[in-house]
Amino acid sequence: MDLIRRLFTAALVAGVLSGTAASVVQQATTVPLILEAEKYEVVTPPPATAATAAGPAEAHQHGPVREVGEGVPTTLDEAMQRIGLTIAANLITGVAYALLLGAAILLAGRPVDARRGLVWGMGGFIAVSLAPSFGLPPELPGMAGAELELRQFWWLSAAAGAGAAMLALAFARNRLVIVAAVLAAALPHLIGAPHPESAEGAVPPELAARFVAASLGGAALFWAILGSVCGWLISGLVTSAESRPALRVQPGAR
Amino acid sequence: MTTHSIHTAGASASRSAAQTAVAAFAAILLGSFLLYGVGFAQPQQIHDAAHDARHSFAFPCH
Numbered sequence: 001m002d003l004i005r006r007l008f009t010a011a012l013v014a015g016v017l018s019g020t021a022a023s024v025v026q027q028a029t030t031v032p033l034i035l036e037a038e039k040y041e042v043v044t045p046p047p048a049t050a051a052t053a054a055g056p057a058e059a060h061q062h063g064p065v066r067e068v069g070e071g072v073p074t075t076l077d078e079a080m081q082r083i084g085l086t087i088a089a090n091l092i093t094g095v096a097y098a099l100l101l102g103a104a105i106l107l108a109g110r111p112v113d114a115r116r117g118l119v120w121g122m123g124g125f126i127a128v129s130l131a132p133s134f135g136l137p138p139e140l141p142g143m144a145g146a147e148l149e150l151r152q153f154w155w156l157s158a159a160a161g162a163g164a165a166m167l168a169l170a171f172a173r174n175r176l177v178i179v180a181a182v183l184a185a186a187l188p189h190l191i192g193a194p195h196p197e198s199a200e201g202a203v204p205p206e207l208a209a210r211f212v213a214a215s216l217g218g219a220a221l222f223w224a225i226l227g228s229v230c231g232w233l234i235s236g237l238v239t240s241a242e243s244r245p246a247l248r249v250q251p252g253a254r
Numbered sequence: 255m256t257t258h259s260i261h262t263a264g265a266s267a268s269r270s271a272a273q274t275a276v277a278a279f280a281a282i283l284l285g286s287f288l289l290y291g292v293g294f295a296q297p298q299q300i301h302d303a304a305h306d307a308r309h310s311f312a313f314p315c316h
Contacts, residue, residue, distance in 0.1 A: 089307035095288060138312035
């Protein structure tokens with residue numbers, strides 16, 4: 001019970017710190033781009049009946065009606081509420097990832113400290129930020145995308161595959177396990193991420209490009225903090241369970 | 255190392271291995287649940303609340 005309590009406390013602290021840092025960076029980088037992109041979101045597509053009545057030529061000329069996105073805050077209260085909810089979501093994301101990373105560190109059973117935790121954090125960044133972004137770049141509202149469930153499934157496969165491959169490369173002894181894990185990481189990319197048939201998003205490509213860089217940069221910082229703090233706080237937990245060599249001599253002892 | 259000390263070390267290591275497995279499993283369970291809620295769940299209110307965070311963390315959102 002003590003181990004669970006200490007692991008969860010470590011994850012809570014690491015998640016809150018990294019989530020807070022991510023929130024500050026996001027408000028300065030990605031969030032302004034999201035708000036800007038929402039202005040291009042097609043809120044009211046031209047009604048089909050009106051288009052037929054007006055004739056296809058005229059409908060084509062006018063195109064879809066673009067309005068300020070529904071979610072764009074118009075009052076200070078709305079803006080504060082939106083920022084608050086985003087911070088809450090970031091903190092939860094931080095705690096969730098810290099729990100998963102902490103569990104992986106604990107299961108690996110190797111000595112860890114803040115520096116090694118940083119390496120673990122970079123592994124997390126590669127698994128859930130870089131690998132999925134290789135096929136599905138971070139997207140702004142209003143960008144064209146394939147069916148959501150397909151993208152979510154592909155995202156999970158890419159992240160899980162990359163995570164498994166890195167863990168296998170670092171810790172597995174059996175070459176077959178390593179080969180299988182590397183194949184699992186490559187498979188989603190060989191199949192290819194789901195993309196819409198035609199990329200006809202309304203968002204200017206410059207905004208989209210800046211958003212990709214900002215999203216990945218913010219995620220890298222988030223994971224650096226998350227990994228270091230996790231490593232630092234979990235170091236005591238792993239060293240206390242580090243009498244593992246005894247486990248290897250154990251069969252003869254019994 | 256005497257047989258006795260190896261035996262005790264082995265017992266405490268296997269106990270801590272079981273504790274480690276339980277703690278890690280609990281963390282994975284809660285972590286996955288939170289991650290699903292914040293990154294993937296689609297009910298409108300959850301989606302709206304986590305919207306900007308989802309985009310910033312590059313979860314597929316819309």
